[in-house]
Amino acid sequence: MDLFAYAPAPESRDVVDIRPSYGLFVDGAFTDGGGEPFKTVEPATGEALAEVASADAADVDRAVAAARRAYETVWGPMSGRDRAKYLFRIARILQERSRELAVLESIDNGKPIRESRDVDLPLVAAHFFYHAGWADKLGHAGLGADPRPLGVAAQVIPWNFPLLMLAWKIAPALACGNTVVLKPAETTPLTALAFADVCRQADLPPGVVNIITGAGETGRLLVAHDGVDKVAFTGSTEVGREIARTVAGTRKRLTLELGGKAANIVFDDAPLDQAVEGVVNGIFFNQGHVCCAGSRLLVQETVAGEFLDRLKARMATLRVGDPLDKNTDVGAINSAAQLARIADLADAGEREGAERWSPPCDLPGRGYWFAPTLFTGVAQSHRIASEEIFGPVLSALTFRTPQEAVEKANNTPYGLSAGVWSEKGSRTLWVAERLRAGVVWANTFNKFDPAAPFGGYKESGHGREGGRHGLEAYLEH
Structure with missing residues (x-):
């Protein structure tokens, strides 16, 4: 007899309402996509969870245009203090909905609920709280007396920490006054789409955050779009090289967080x-x-x-x-x-x-x-x-x-x-x-804090995310 056997202790799926289908989130509303929709699959069972829209070139154009309008008319001119209020509001809503989001992350991604509940979600909220604090203090970040936002940020995130990577990207971009078009990984889009609902719940102005789903081609269209001022990517070194080639010779700023072999x-x-x-x-x-x-x-x-x-x-x-x-x-x-x-x-x-x-x-x-x-x-x-x-x-x-x-x-x-x-x-x-x-x-490993910069050398990419250093990637100074 195993004295250390554990009785099953499953978390309830009832706290999550997974819809049969999901659209793109553009200009504050969910819309249809022009591409071929795809299924997102539960890794623990291999069964389809939902049908998700796929963005084509016209959808990418719409999302970038919405982000540009929001940047020029609302978010860019807004004071840092007022932007901070939205970030604080998002952080609080994420805490209030943390159980729901943790369960959804584990279902869609396959990671243990203990990790999504005790690691991912607390860090997701912490990144928004931390960057809310910076929003009205950018002139004191050591990046010049009057740093300015870049404009529209195109962000492409991986499937291993879907909601946490979203927070790493969106929180500093918004704090610095940029607007965002984000593409989540095609195998794990559900928490990003749930975050779109969080943005609506927080009354974030339409177009400040846009979330477009799809496979690699959608990401390529977004990265190459002429209306984008900044590209941020986390993922494989191979795709990172392709993005670097695409951005080379343009005015776009680029940060890459790629693979590792620690x-x-x-x-x-x-x-x-x-x-x-x-x-x-x-x-x-x-x-x-x-x-x-x-x-x-x-x-x-x-x-x-x-x-x-x-x-x-x-x-x-x-x-x-x-x-x-x-x-x-x-x-x-x-x-x-x-x-x-x-x-x-x-x-x-x-x-x-x-x-x-x-x-x-x-x-x-x-x-x-x-x-x-x-x-x-x-x-x-x-x-x-x-x-x-x-x-x-x-x-x-x-x-x-x-x-x-x-x-x-x-x-x-x-x-x-x-x-x-x-x-x-x-x-x-x-x-x-x-x-x-x-x-x-x-004497520890895998410990993270929003105030600590993270990033690599060589084929692990360049640029930093988190901390004061991470703000630099989203500011002109």
Whole structure:
């Protein structure tokens, strides 16, 4: 008998009303789309949730024109103090509707309700509260005495943190006086469309926020539109390169937050149990669907055996299953396409000679699932050590000296994040200042705050989101 078995504790779906179909949100109203509508699918079951409109070129034109009118007539001329009132109102409504939005996010995305409830939604509201505070203080941000908004911002967000990435994009844009046309990922549009309803509930002037749904072609039309002054994208490095080529030679400002292959470095003096928790959180949080996931474990040789034993014991306690069950640690993979990519890279790891291990794990019979997986005996040349898997797969390597740890950690085309585990502050700082990563966590991982800038180097993009640094991307100064 398992003394630690948990009875199911499902969150109710009744707090969410998913409509059969959804339109585009343009100029303060929901409208039909000119493109071919598509289905959004529940990852935990593989079943369709709703039909969603797809924006064509004419729809993109309408959305950009609505944003331009709102910018020139209402939002741009409005005082920072009055803009702040709207942002505060949106933040409060998000808090009031947090349970509904968390459930909707877990249904549409596949992430565990504990994460959407305890991580995503509190941070979503916090970003609007934080940027509301900046709206009337932009002249004190160190960006000149009279910084001005850019105009219309085109924003394209990914499927791994749909509502949180929306907040990261929209909150600073509005605080700085810009208007927005946002395209959510085609596999996770529902919380963005719910946010459109939040905007109406907050009486946000029509056209300040426009949300257009569709696949990659809709995003390409938006990014290339002549009426756009700023492009912000979070997603894959491959698409980021394409956007950079599109924007090159134009007047548009660009920020890109792209892929990562973060190293979690564990030294022999680290608090090992604490480090195990950090490593587990670093790679299995949100099923590994995290740009800054700690997908490479670098552990010092002298403690590698003991650490990996403790890590496997902890992985054996992870509960995989229904995202709406409050006991679930690892939810569903977001889509069939992403599951196929994860499986392909994991198979490549075995073929190239790494040793694959997963705890005993009964996966549900329908939907998209992948067991938490650890690879040992990994070489730097292996695909699993160099390519972003974006799934619950951890590659373990060893090192002997701090210098070797730094060299291995930096041996990647990416540079988004890293973690350092040690009880010596001097060692932690020595390593951190040599890591080519935009964020370095010390004795923790995956901790975020709206006041802290986030972004990467190299193929992880450029520009920062969050904090005072994130305001710069939306201001002329």
